[in-house]
Each structure stands twice: as structure tokens, then as C-alpha cells.
Amino acid sequence: MMPADLPDSAAFGATLTIDLDALISNWRLLGKRAGTEASAVVKADAYGIGIEPAVTALAKAGCKSFFVAHVSEAIRARKVAPDATIYVLNGLLPGAAETFAAHGLSPVLGSHEELLEWASFRQTGAQVRPAALHVDTAMNRLGLWPGEGLNLARERSGVIAAAGIGLVMSHFASSEVETDPANARQIAAFAEIAAALPEVPASLKNSSGHFLKDCPSYQLTRPGYALYGGNPTPGQPNPMKPVVGLEATIIQTREVEAGTQVGYNGRWTAKGKRKLATICLGYADGYPRNGSWTDTSTGGSVLIDGVSCPFVGSVSMDLIIIDVTDAPADAAKRGASVTLIGGPLDLETVGGGAKTIGYEILTSLGRRYQRRYIGG
Template identity: 50%
Template sequence: MGIISPTERLLACADPSEPVETGLLTVDLSALVANWRKLASLAGAAECGAVVKADGYGLGLAAVLRALAGAGCRSFFVANLVEGETARALAPDATIYVLDGVAPGCAPRLAAARLRPAIGSIAELEEWAAAGATLGRKLEAAIHFDTGMNRLGFAPEDADAIALRAQAIMPTLVMSHFVSAQLLDSPINDRQIEGFLAVRAHFPGIPASLANSSGVFLPQRPHFDLVRPGYGLYGGNPTPGAENPMRPVARLCARMISVRDLAAGETVGYDGIWTAPGASRVATIGVGYADGLPVSTTGAQGKPAGEAIVGGVRCPFVGRVSMDYVVLDVTDAPKEAARRGEWVELLGETIEVEELAVRAGTIGYEVLTRLGRRFARRYVEP
């Protein structure tokens, strides 16, 4: 028998279930599916689609799309052509809408992938119609109207003329986008619904869509024929100010790679912006802003900081969030939990995405979509 080296002994004793990465993102696909089913039930007779742009809101397009399609979702929305082509390869039979519309020169590839652009300008409409003429058939598309966002879409007052010109293609959806659906009493909601109803009248027999995640919960029930939730699917709260009706989908943990004791007056991190007020114990975890953790969760005296759950105790970030590391004040955490190699929770059931976003001075959408690729990723199947 040969001599076993220290490295070989270490590898032999390592738990194969433990990731070598110092960050672990767990995506609960069963919670994702439950959220979709809840939104579908609230939408009544309307079809419930899913917005899966930005790599499934940062959680992984392939896994997200597979789970939702398996649950019965048939209509998906992506941002651009490349996302659409990726989604098409994953879901050959799905209906896939591209919210960017027809980017210049992209019509042939959109058509080849059987994607449906959300057309919101005459130039796009003409390019799409020309591509169809070349192929000898009318191409399918959504017709996008701007009812208040002032971002993309035709003007509602042009609906009659657009309906006429759209005869050169095959409209399969008429759509618009809410500005403030998360605010139940915002007067613009009623104005947008009224404007969209007027637009829809010019497209008889064509399905209509207005509601995002928050729109599903509006008392006016503007569900029309298709709702297209995004943020709520991934555990974000579509009803700010009220209890979150959605289940958390993402859980982010990080591993402690160093623990040390500080004396009163010692500082932590770049520029020494946090000073230990007394004898303290701190732990360094192996994630940072390169992994998408907002640098604005930096811990300094007089400002809200990010937090992690260590042995059931909330432990604040101290010092600057750096590229690869965050330091926690674990003075009050159980000693058995605050040890090198132990895991802490940064996002999950205790610290939901909205709380992390508030502490970072941003929104939950940004938190989710910036989750880094260095994390080990595990998916809990539905």
C-alpha cells in the first residue's frame, strides 16, 4: 500500500456534498412553481405566462423555464433576441415573446427561431412585414402600446392606423405595461386601464395583456387574456407594504473562511471605516461585490448595514464590502456557529430579497439579477 499524502487524505475525508465554492445559491423550483400556480389562480380565466428574462431573474433560465413549462406555463417573455434563441432551444413548443421587439437587422433570426417580437414602432412593423414577405407568410408578433411608461410602444391615439398597418403581419397579442401597479391607489392605474381598453377595441379577437406581477393583485382585476408575472414568480413581493404572498425561491449562503478576535479600537477593512466599540469577534465570509452583493450594504457607524444569519442570530456587516469578502460582527452569535468553515445565510426565509434591497438602497429586482456566477448553484426540483 502506498503512502497517502496529506492532500489525498484531506480529499478523502471531504464531504462530497459540500461545494468547494465559498458561496452557495439554492433555488427552490418547487416554490417557483407554487408561485406561478398561485398567480395563475388569481388571474382567473386569463392565461398565466412568465417573464424569464435576465437569465430567469438571475436564477438560471434553463432550470426556471423547465420547471415552469413542466407546471403548464406555455407563454414566456424574454428581453432580446439572444435570450429568445436560448429559450427556444430549451422549449421548442412554447410561445416566446421578445420584449425588445425587432432590433435592426434581427428579423431573419427572430423568424428562424419562431420568436414573436413585441413591436412598438413603424420601423419595426415594416421590417417584420418585409421579413414575412420574403418568407412567403405573415409573421406573428405582439403589438405594444405605450399607455404611460414612455419607454416603448405605439401611441394609443394611433391605434386605428396601427391596426390597419398590422394587417401585413399576424398580431397574436396586444399589450402594454403598468407604471405603478405596485401602488394600489395610484391614479395612473385607472388611466392606463382605460387607455388600454380603448386600444384593445381596435384589435377585436386578438388576446390582450397588461398585468405584471403587481397588476395581478390590483382590485380592478386587469387580467384581460394573459398575465405576465416576473418578479413575483421569484419570491419578490408584488404587494409592497403588505405581507409577501409569494414563497421565497432563492437562498444564498456563504462560508466563513476566517474568524478572529479584535480589541476595542481596532478597525476592519479598507479605509478603516468601522471601529470595534469593544472586544469583538469578527468573521470573514467568501463573497463580495464581484458576486453581486451590493457594496452599499457596507457596515459603518451611523448607517444601515447588510446582515447575515449566524446560528439563528442576525450579525451585521462591518467595514467595506470588498470584491471577494464581507466581514461580519459575530460577537453575539453562538461560538459553535461562528467558526471557520461554517455557513451563514445572506438571503432566504429570514432575510427576504426586499429586506436586503432596502439595506442596500436598491430594489429586489437588482439584487436577484446581479447574483454572481461564482456561486455553487443547487436546484430543488418541484
């Protein structure tokens, strides 16, 4: 335990600010846009912001359904949302039915084997929540083939009935690309499935699906990335509010001369006299090493008093070196804060600088940050 009088600035090298009011606002916006009930996808520790605070805030705001990837995540969500419906997207692992029943969880069944195992468990008289049926319309990852799903749906009294299906769903492969013809094919394929099970609520829209033309909302939508401030309409203005901000502290500054090599393996060389600063954050905190800026490739950057300052050299485990030559001297000094996520440095920009996507930036947010929750 840290001493009670230890200041946060001494205990943590970086601060992650999470705006729960913005999270709730994004959820409400998507539900209003869809004109139907919006659930919340809270897998991967609620995309890095924390399952417990995210689920607590959303449930308080009226969210009734949550989706996670693993049973362990579902159990955490259940503790703070005792009345919610909690679906486990990764399906029913062999022998896991009793755990689902014990915690009131709903498996997303995506194979005939899973359907049979769940139906058999229900026939023992076990008290379980309704399961979801996943039909694969494009991803070739999880789910029944469309033809298989249609055949089972048309049987009505067969294994789908025995499994107690309370939701039928599919997952878009390219919904963020509005012009991709795969979207129309998936919408049409899923419409057949939903029509074959008219008494079962359906779910198709993910975050970007809320912005696709001619895409039915059905009874439930499943936003994820957009809830956390990610842009569901790449290349267009982001309709979502930012949820996360990240700042780190400058530990040390120094001046180097032209020709000085910086960082591991000397991968960046100063082209002139430069002022450098080192911040207390690295790839162990979830910032990808691909954000390194070398002599031959660009990388990430920070904002100091509104001035963009690039990384220089390799992102190391606990530290990043920044070229702060162009920043105001009084804002680029030992103990000052720099912005890594926030303002113009939105998730998409940060992801691009690290040669990845905003999803990875979010879900990699480290556990060594001081986490500051506001709102909610």
C-alpha cells in the same frame, strides 16, 4: 475540471439554493388569481436563477408563453421549450427578422418602423410566429403612443394586419403602489386599445397587476418578479413562496479591540471588543457594495443560528466581514455557514440593506456560487 473528490465546500465559497417547486407554485397561484393564462417573464437569466432550469420546469408544469428581453435569451429558452411562444420584449432590432424566423421567436413591436420592417419581412413569404404589439400607456420607454396605436388598430387592414399581430400589450409603471392614480389611467387607456382590436388577445397584468383592483386579466398575464418569490404587494405580507436561498462559508474569525478600523479605508470602527468573521462572498458575486456598513450608515446582515449579524466595513470584491459577537460561538466559527437570503432575510429586506431593490439582488446573483436546484 475540478478533481472528482474535491468537496463542494472546498470548491465554492457560497451556495445558492433554487426551489423550482416554489417557482411552479407561484406561477400556478398567479394564474389562478387572474383566472386566465399566465405566461412567465424569464429575462435576465430568469431573474438570476437560470433560464434553462426555470423554463424547463415551467414548461413541464404547463406554461405555454415566455417573455425575455434579448434574442440571445430567447434562443436559450427555445432550446428547452420547443413548442412555447417566446416573445422578445426589447423589440425588433434592424435586420434581425431572419433570426426571429430561424428560431421561431415573436418580436414585441413598439414602433411604426418596427411594424413596417416586420410586415415587409412577412410579405417575402417567410415563416414566422405572430408578433406582439406594444402600446405605451405611461412608461415613455418603448411602445407606440396610445393615439398612434388606436389609429393603426382602427385601420384593421393596414400595417397591423400586415404584421400579423397575435397579442397586444402594455406595461404598468406603478402597479406595486395600489393607490397610484396612474394605474387607473393606464387601465382605461389600454381598454380602448384592446377594444379596437377585439380579435387580438391582450395582456396587461405584470406581477403586481395581479393584485390591483378593477384590473382586467384579459387573455394573458405576464408575471416576473413574483414568480421568483419577490413581494408583489410591498408593505403587505408576501403571498409568494420564496424561491432562492443563499448561504456562505466563514473563512476566518478574529477578535478586535475598541477603536480598531475594519475593511478598506477603515470605514467602520469597533466601539468595543468585537468578534468578527469573514465570509467567502463579495460584490463580484452580485452582492452590492452599497450593502457596506460604515460608521455613518447601516448596511446588510446575515443570520447565524437565527441571530442577525451586521456587515462591518466595505463589501469587497470577494469577501465580507461580519460582526458575529452576538451569535452562538459554536455557530460562528471557521467552516460554518451563514444565511444571506432566507427566512426573515427575504428579497425586500436584503434589497433594503443594500440600499437597492429585491429585483437587483435577484438579477445580480453570481456565477461563482454552487447552484443547488431542488424540485421541478
